[in-house]
Amino acid sequence: MNKYQRQTILPQVGINGQQKLAEARVLIVGAGGLGCALLPYLAAAGIGNLGIVDGDQVEESNLHRQILYTPKNIGEHKVEAAKTFLKAQQPELHCTAYTEYLSGENALDLFKEYDIIIDATDRIEVRYLINDAAVLTNKPVVYGSIHRFEGQVSVFNYENGPTYRCLFPKAVEVPSCEEAGVLGTSVGLIGMLQAAEVLKIILETGNVLSGELLIYNTLTATQDRFKFKKNENIQITQESFNAAHKNNYSPKVSFSIDLLVNGILVDVRTKEEQPRIANASVLEIPLQELNRKVQDFESSKDYYFFCQSGARALQAVRLLKEHKHINAKALTEGAAQLQKLITTASV
Structure with a gap:
């Protein structure tokens, strides 16, 4: 326990909290900028089981913000390179790399194996897939997104709280990082805020961002928080999930x-x-x-x-x-x- 001495002295953690971290199972959807920012801190905190799902390979244009990778990793699957980094950092970590994209075909089976889902993607359609699969499997989702210098963080479906669809009922296409541009520091900050929400959920401490959207602007160093309520009229069923995600599965x-x-x-x-x-x-x-x-x-x-x-x-x-x-x-x-x-x- 010497490794975790500095955090176990915190009354919100302690030995019992450290045991909770060791037993926790967290699935990260996306091994890009947000995933790279939060993964090493979750592993270093002592979370015992991490899953990473992403079908992408490392490209040179990733390196300015996806800090787990080096030029030697170009062409490798991101999840495999991330796993190698994390295992070197934390040898006792149980890490599973899924070299595939999340889809309507695999989401429910994957989510059932984990306690918390982290949305570290940059694709709108995948966010709705994550939301719907999390509702059906009763898993909380720690959400983060980036647009240029502005980032958003929230927690959905936490203890039957509001979901992504409650906040964003309809999909609105926004430019990706590739189209709009992004600084690595913006991605890093939002990823760290997501990691903090994950730890609070596992440790059952602090105020979880359920029903609240935190928006941080790195260019002006300002932040806002907006409250939103659960829409009880939104119902996710196996039938609606199949119609929205399985029948449209497009590898x-x-x-x-x-x-x-x-x-x-x-x-x-x-x-x-x-x-x-x-x-x-x-x-x-x-x-x-x-x-x-x-x-x-x-x-x-x-x-x-x-x-x-x-x-x-x-x-x-x-x-x-x-x-x-x-x-x-x-x-x-x-x-x-x-x-x-x-x-x-x-x-």
């Missing part, structure tokens, strides 16, 4: 040169977004125009959608699936990475 695929030869890539960004990709196998159809052009897609062909971050690509895939077009997938890579890959393949 991503990675780019290969074969896709240019045998498939069609569809850019759903606006015409103003850069970089533009000039290739005969790339169609440009902004997402807002896709609905009226869906009849132009041929069922005999394979279509691969992309944007900047992947959020709009997944929306496009779901739209085509609603029209019974089964040969539609979203690409893992964003436009900037695709441009490099296509240029290299053409040389």
Whole structure:
């Protein structure tokens, strides 16, 4: 117990609290900036069981804010690189790396294995998936999000409290970090606030941010807190979960040169977004125009959608699936990475 002496002397922790931390099981959805910020502190605090789920691989553009990774990790699965870091820090930690994306197919089974879920993602559709799976499995969700210099933190579904859908009934698309930009310090701060909420929940101490949204602006060093109530009219059932998430399950695929030869890539960004990709196998159809052009897609062909971050690509895939077009997938890579890959393949 020498390792934890400085925290066990706190009356809110003590030996009993340290035992609670050792027995806790926490699942982190997303091993990007927020995940990298909170994971080492949860492990160092003595949480005994951590799960990390993310299908992404380390890219060079991640390194300025995803501090668990080094240039040597580029191309590796983020969750595997994160696990290696955490095990070196905390050898007794039981850490499970899931090299897959959270989906309607796996969310419920994964959530059942853990006590607390951490939303460390940057995709709107995944936030609703996390919320609905957490409600069905009765798990609290520690939420964090970043937009440029501003971050948000809250705790949903805590002791039957308000959920993400109570605060955000409808999805509103916002630019991702890739599109809007972000400083690593902003991500680090919000991730640390999420970690603090996790510890309070496990230790049953302090005021958990249930029914409250904390908004912190790192540029002005100001913060606000807003209260929100549970909407009793929102009901999540297995049927609604299946309709919203299982039937729309759209796994991503990675780019290969074969896709240019045998498939069609569809850019759903606006015409103003850069970089533009000039290739005969790339169609440009902004997402807002896709609905009226869906009849132009041929069922005999394979279509691969992309944007900047992947959020709009997944929306496009779901739209085509609603029209019974089964040969539609979203690409893992964003436009900037695709441009490099296509240029290299053409040389």
